[in-house]
Amino acid sequence: MNVPGWSARDLEVISRLRQLGGTVTPEAEARERIRKQVLQRLAEEERRAPSKRRRVLAEVLAAAVALVIALGGLGLVLSKNSLPGDVLYGVKRAGESAQLGLTFGDSAKAEKHLLFASHRLDELEALHDAQAAHYSDTLADFQHEATLGTAQFTQLAVQGGGGHLTQLESWASEQQAKLTQVRSSLPGGSMDSYYAASGLLDRISTRAQRLTTRLNCAQITTGVPDELGAVPDTSECRPPGQDAITASQPPLPLPPPPVSQPAAPATTTTAPPSTTPSQSQPSGSVPPSSGMSTPPVFNPPVPAPTSPRTSGTTTSAPPPSLSIPPLFPGLPGVGIG
Numbered sequence: 001m002n003v004p005g006w007s008a009r010d011l012e013v014i015s016r017l018r019q020l021g022g023t024v025t026p027e028a029e030a031r032e033r034i035r036k037q038v039l040q041r042l043a044e045e046e047r048r049a050p051s052k053r054r055r056v057l058a059e060v061l062a063a064a065v066a067l068v069i070a071l072g073g074l075g076l077v078l079s080k081n082s083l084p085g086d087v088l089y090g091v092k093r094a095g096e097s098a099q100l101g102l103t104f105g106d107s108a109k110a111e112k113h114l115l116f117a118s119h120r121l122d123e124l125e126a127l128h129d130a131q132a133a134h135y136s137d138t139l140a141d142f143q144h145e146a147t148l149g150t151a152q153f154t155q156l157a158v159q160g161g162g163g164h165l166t167q168l169e170s171w172a173s174e175q176q177a178k179l180t181q182v183r184s185s186l187p188g189g190s191m192d193s194y195y196a197a198s199g200l201l202d203r204i205s206t207r208a209q210r211l212t213t214r215l216n217c218a219q220i221t222t223g224v225p226d227e228l229g230a231v232p233d234t235s236e237c238r239p240p241g242q243d244a245i246t247a248s249q250p251p252l253p254l255p256p257p258p259v260s261q262p263a264a265p266a267t268t269t270t271a272p273p274s275t276t277p278s279q280s281q282p283s284g285s286v287p288p289s290s291g292m293s294t295p296p297v298f299n300p301p302v303p304a305p306t307s308p309r310t311s312g313t314t315t316s317a318p319p320p321s322l323s324i325p326p327l328f329p330g331l332p333g334v335g336i337g
Contacts, residue, residue: 083123084134106152107164113149114171117142121178125185132189139193143200146175147227150204154229157211158220165215169208176201203228216240 082088096116103109120142127134150168157164179198186194210232214220217237221230 083126083130084138085130107156110149110152110156110164113145113152114168117145117149118171118175118178120145121175121182125178125182128185132187135186135190136193139190139197143197146200146204150207151225151227151229154207154211155225157208158215158230165208165212169205169212172201172205172208176205207232213237 080092082092096119100109100112100116103112120138124135124138124142127138153164153168157168176198179194179201183194207228211220211230214232214237216239217233218240219233219235219238222233225231
């Protein structure tokens, strides 16, 4: 057998190896050991494969995120002047939401809401020959942003002073001027939204004015907010310290009304004849006269000091009788003694 490139010796060695392979077969244990080794290597390769796939997938995702960030930044730049109905207008609104999420502080967030509401009116002025739905949607977005900003501003104003209220009132006046300027260019289908937005600005201006007048009162708000935030109280305005003083002092009772009494009739008193006191009969003491007339008082008889005494007993003189005039007309007097 002649094979090109092979010598007779090579062919003989191959023939002998084939014969040897056919007569010698490995034992069962050897075949099982070889099979386990092969399966173990295949399992190791299978475990290594997912890690490689995850690494490749992570690289692909990182590249995709970088591409999205690059396109997003470019999209924000391109969508800066987009209007409702444009392709990039959604990117512009998403950028505003991102700015609001990265803003910290209630005052700063309130200013952002009012700024975005002002942007809606600027877009409304830039719209030309657009559909009525675009005008209505823009006015609805304006009302949403203005309501949120006003609610935060009024709550901050009653807590920290009237600076926010002055700013809010000035902003509402400026937006009302913008809204009046674009009225002639609005289509007929969006007039309901226009009147709703104008009424909202009037309510915001009135709310700011009323809260400003209540800042020096003890009770500024009702304590129950609405969609515009703090609601001004309508009770009587009292200074901040007056309620505390009034609560600490109990109310004084009112004096009774004066009772009109008729004039007492004049009484004629007949004075007894004056007698010269003697040593045997001392004169009695006369009580001082008061401003009001008193009924006559009859002194009981007083025994003379030289009268004979009864043996064994001592009698004391009875107390003088008193007479009290009537306190109210028509009632009898009171006598004691």
